[in-house]
Amino acid sequence: MPHGYFDQHQHSDINELADVIGELLQNPVTIEDMDHRLLAYSSHSESTDQARWSTIMGRRVPEKVLTRLWKDGVFQHLFSQVDPVHIPEKVEIGLGQRVAIAIRRGSDILGYIWAQEVNRPLTSEDDEILRQAAKAAVPLFLQRQGKRKAEEGRRKEFLWELLLGSHRDESLLLQKAAKLQMEIPPPFLISVVDITEPQGEQLTQLLYPLLMRDKVYNVTDGSQVILLICSRKGGQCNDGTLLQLVDQFMEEAFSKIVDKFGEENVFVGCGRPVQTLTDSRQSYQEALQMVQVKRQFPRETRHLIHYNKLGLYRMLAHMHLINDAQGYTNEGLGKLLAYDRENQTNLMETLEVFLDHVGKVNVTASQLHIHINTLSYRLKRIEEITGYNLDDPNDRFSLYADLKLLKI
Amino acid sequence: MPHGYFDQHQHSDINELADVIGELLQNPVTIEDMDHRLLAYSSHSESTDQARWSTIMGRRVPEKVLTRLWKDGVFQHLFSQVDPVHIPEKVEIGLGQRVAIAIRRGSDILGYIWAQEVNRPLTSEDDEILRQAAKAAVPLFLQRQGKRKAEEGRRKEFLWELLLGSHRDESLLLQKAAKLQMEIPPPFLISVVDITEPQGEQLTQLLYPLLMRDKVYNVTDGSQVILLICSRKGGQCNDGTLLQLVDQFMEEAFSKIVDKFGEENVFVGCGRPVQTLTDSRQSYQEALQMVQVKRQFPRETRHLIHYNKLGLYRMLAHMHLINDAQGYTNEGLGKLLAYDRENQTNLMETLEVFLDHVGKVNVTASQLHIHINTLSYRLKRIEEITGYNLDDPNDRFSLYADLKLLKI
DNA sequence: GGCGTATTTGTGAAAATTCACAAATTAGTC
DNA sequence: GACTAATTTGTGAATTTTCACAAATACGCC
Numbered sequence: 001m002p003h004g005y006f007d008q009h010q011h012s013d014i015n016e017l018a019d020v021i022g023e024l025l026q027n028p029v030t031i032e033d034m035d036h037r038l039l040a041y042s043s044h045s046e047s048t049d050q051a052r053w054s055t056i057m058g059r060r061v062p063e064k065v066l067t068r069l070w071k072d073g074v075f076q077h078l079f080s081q082v083d084p085v086h087i088p089e090k091v092e093i094g095l096g097q098r099v100a101i102a103i104r105r106g107s108d109i110l111g112y113i114w115a116q117e118v119n120r121p122l123t124s125e126d127d128e129i130l131r132q133a134a135k136a137a138v139p140l141f142l143q144r145q146g147k148r149k150a151e152e153g154r155r156k157e158f159l160w161e162l163l164l165g166s167h168r169d170e171s172l173l174l175q176k177a178a179k180l181q182m183e184i185p186p187p188f189l190i191s192v193v194d195i196t197e198p199q200g201e202q203l204t205q206l207l208y209p210l211l212m213r214d215k216v217y218n219v220t221d222g223s224q225v226i227l228l229i230c231s232r233k234g235g236q237c238n239d240g241t242l243l244q245l246v247d248q249f250m251e252e253a254f255s256k257i258v259d260k261f262g263e264e265n266v267f268v269g270c271g272r273p274v275q276t277l278t279d280s281r282q283s284y285q286e287a288l289q290m291v292q293v294k295r296q297f298p299r300e301t302r303h304l305i306h307y308n309k310l311g312l313y314r315m316l317a318h319m320h321l322i323n324d325a326q327g328y329t330n331e332g333l334g335k336l337l338a339y340d341r342e343n344q345t346n347l348m349e350t351l352e353v354f355l356d357h358v359g360k361v362n363v364t365a366s367q368l369h370i371h372i373n374t375l376s377y378r379l380k381r382i383e384e385i386t387g388y389n390l391d392d393p394n395d396r397f398s399l400y401a402d403l404k405l406l407k408i
Numbered sequence: 409m410p411h412g413y414f415d416q417h418q419h420s421d422i423n424e425l426a427d428v429i430g431e432l433l434q435n436p437v438t439i440e441d442m443d444h445r446l447l448a449y450s451s452h453s454e455s456t457d458q459a460r461w462s463t464i465m466g467r468r469v470p471e472k473v474l475t476r477l478w479k480d481g482v483f484q485h486l487f488s489q490v491d492p493v494h495i496p497e498k499v500e501i502g503l504g505q506r507v508a509i510a511i512r513r514g515s516d517i518l519g520y521i522w523a524q525e526v527n528r529p530l531t532s533e534d535d536e537i538l539r540q541a542a543k544a545a546v547p548l549f550l551q552r553q554g555k556r557k558a559e560e561g562r563r564k565e566f567l568w569e570l571l572l573g574s575h576r577d578e579s580l581l582l583q584k585a586a587k588l589q590m591e592i593p594p595p596f597l598i599s600v601v602d603i604t605e606p607q608g609e610q611l612t613q614l615l616y617p618l619l620m621r622d623k624v625y626n627v628t629d630g631s632q633v634i635l636l637i638c639s640r641k642g643g644q645c646n647d648g649t650l651l652q653l654v655d656q657f658m659e660e661a662f663s664k665i666v667d668k669f670g671e672e673n674v675f676v677g678c679g680r681p682v683q684t685l686t687d688s689r690q691s692y693q694e695a696l697q698m699v700q701v702k703r704q705f706p707r708e709t710r711h712l713i714h715y716n717k718l719g720l721y722r723m724l725a726h727m728h729l730i731n732d733a734q735g736y737t738n739e740g741l742g743k744l745l746a747y748d749r750e751n752q753t754n755l756m757e758t759l760e761v762f763l764d765h766v767g768k769v770n771v772t773a774s775q776l777h778i779h780i781n782t783l784s785y786r787l788k789r790i791e792e793i794t795g796y797n798l799d800d801p802n803d804r805f806s807l808y809a810d811l812k813l814l815k816i
Numbered sequence: 817g818g819c820g821t822a823t824t825t826g827t828g829a830a831a832a833t834t835c836a837c838a839a840a841t842t843a844g845t846c
Numbered sequence: 847g848a849c850t851a852a853t854t855t856g857t858g859a860a861t862t863t864t865c866a867c868a869a870a871t872a873c874g875c876c
Binding site for chain 1: 831832833834835843
Binding site for chain 4: 343345370371372373374377378381
């Protein structure tokens with residue numbers, strides 16, 4: 001019957017626990033939460049490896065190490081079993097030989113304990129120590145989680161306040177943010193991720209690793225997840241680098257979500273970068289507008305992420321209103337539509353594909369599965385019927401805009 | 409000393425005068441105003457030619473006859489001399505041999521008297537009769553002109569009312585129009601002709617023959633002439649045929665004006681066709697907007713006449729407002745502008761010419777007098793600097809629109 | 817002056833576009 | 847079924863576009 005290593009006292013401090021484990025194993029120990037942020041590390045040992053050093057300095061496991069361990073299937077092991085996992089040395093990422101165990105409650109993983117093997121190799125006896133250590137850590141994690149939950153609630157409340165309120169007093173908002181320990185160095189922006197079918201909560205879970213890695217705050221609203229994104233290193237970040245960062249973030253996030261839900265169900269939009277918390281609302285509105293536009297024009301706006309590059313689609317709603325007010329209709333397109341209806345042709349589609357491919361005939365023809373001469377014939381026909389000249393930039397613009405407007 | 413043929417009585421009626429001349433000359437006589445509208449014709453004679461017959465039936469000299477007489481220099485003769493002009497037969501236009509004289513007061517020409525030579529040839533004695541007849545006609549013309557002036561004044565007043573007032577009661581307007589004998593069968597439209605330098609009055613004079621031929625009412629406002637244009641045959645005219653008619657009218661008018669003042673000084677715009685007098689204002693506003701836009705974008709809108717085909721330029725002012733309100737700027741173009749400034753390049757111009765020629769590289773290159781590979785290099789550079797993709801329709805339209813917006 | 821970078825021009829080959837013309841196909845009408 | 851008109855596809859040649867690569871030129875900087 002095994003010894004009860006952690007029976008004597010309830011550990012009130014997680015660092016204390018780390019020290020106790022370290023002493024028992026006679027090796028350096030670190031404890032991380034589920035997002036690999038450093039929670040505690042044993043203090044007594046002097047010798048360590050590059051990976052542990054970086055983790056402590058950065059208060060988080062380096063990305064490089066994490067991705068490598070993912071690739072090597074270490075985490076998959078940790079997820080699927082209760083026992084410690086022995087990991088051989090991986091020189092390329094500065095990771096010495098070590099043992100890891102997941103801290104779990106039921107099927108949930110709360111965090112990890114890592115033990116190096118620098119002073120002595122770890123035996124199966126040590127595995128038992130780690131098993132018990134993982135159990136002993138659970139109450140500490142739950143306690144921590146409780147605090148965090150409450151704080152998260154207040155943070156989310158504040159985020160909604162930023163998104164919806166129309167504020168005047170920037171300094172008041174800054175104070176609130178500071179009280180909630182939310183660092184939001186400008187510039188930042190608001191992004192909306194909208195999924196047709198699943199609940200936002202599921203989405204958040206999916207994105208969780210990403211949300212943690214970059215400086216992102218989030219709230220959920222029905223099928224939407226709303227993100228506030230800023231750079232970790234505030235000072236050196238201008239609008240351009242923020243957009244780059246978001247691009248990168250979205251690329252990863254998007255592929256994850258699309259894998260799960262299918263591209264046609266996912267809509268992502270970002271408002272413009274803003275400098276003040278007061279302007280959060282503006283950025284949020286823009287992100288919302290983007291999502292709406294992308295639902296209406298999924299194909300045309302598929303590759304768009306940033307509000308500033310919405311181009312025509314930024315104007316479309318306004319143009320629709322103006323046209324309504326003026327009683328404007330594009331007579332050429334009207335005639336074309338009538339012609340299509342009367343003759344069961346599809347000149348309208350032909351025109352749209354043509355315009356969507358900036359007038360490249362071979363691309364258009366192959367897209368429509370027609371002979372290139374057929375296309376050329378149809379285009380001539382379209383010019384005759386509409387009275388527009390496809391070689392005139394303004395006529396092209398009119399047709400493109402009015403064509404898209406017809407879809408509203 | 410010559411006989412005073414018309415001394416005995418003041419002719420109160422112009423038809424009476426025509427009959428007296430006809431009897432003296434023993435030949436058919438017609439009297440026309442300066443615009444060749446029939447005012448009177450002698451009644452006694454039975455034999456006549458095709459030209460006279462058409463003139464009487466159409467209450468105006470046929471266009472065919474007029475243009476031929478212009479070409480043959482007959483009118484030039486009539487303008488430059490006080491004596492009658494003898495005109496040989498012109499079979500092709502059904503014009504028999506005749507004599508014509510201008511009715512003048514000082515240097516102004518008020519109208520014409522025509523005498524055919526069907527019953528007997530006209531001698532120099534008859535020329536004297538015509539000279540005296542022309543003199544005798546002057547008071548009748550002045551009297552007529554006086555009436556017309558007053559009526560014209562009331563008509564112009566009414567036109568301004570249509571253009572500027574915001575009316576509710578269509579039937580009231582119709583009544584007024586009827587009282588002024590202004591037939592305005594719908595559809596009609598308002599057009600504005602704007603000349604940079606000369607006074608509108610001069611312009612009206614230049615256009616006078618055209619104004620008379622088609623159903624056009626006009627008023628002058630500073631450097632602008634405002635026209636209300638409708639079809640003579642109201643019932644059969646729909647919007648499309650009206651636009652065609654206007655095209656034709658403008659083609660002729662435009663060439664006349666451009667010949668005189670140079671293309672860069674002339675701006676013509678037409679509002680949309682409307683069905684009710686109440687809507688005149690709308691059409692007028694559109695015509696005004698067109699003229700304004702054409703001043704701002706003379707090259708781009710040179711060939712545009714109808715409001716409905718303004719395309720992008722119809723939206724530009726609105727878009728400008730929206731952008732201002734949103735604080736939107738096209739960052740790509742901003743970068744390009746900065747780049748041009750720092751490196752004394754002209755990528756901006758390159759881009760504009762490229763877009764103005766719907767992406768045809770050879771046209772663009774020749775327009776810019778550069779090698780085609782230079783152009784291709786610059787375009788690649790433009791894409792790099794702006795971050796826009798010239799093969800993306802939305803990007804293209806954004807650049808096109810925002811480029812033109814920069815000029816406002 | 818020399819150096820490196822940005823820009824322009826040249827060459828040539830593959831691919832795409834334009835155009836005219838002919839043949840085949842389709843659809844509607846009598 | 848035969849006829850007509852509209853549409854589609856095919857062929858071929860002249861022109862244009864695209865692309866890669868090399869050489870020449872321009873410009874700022876040390």
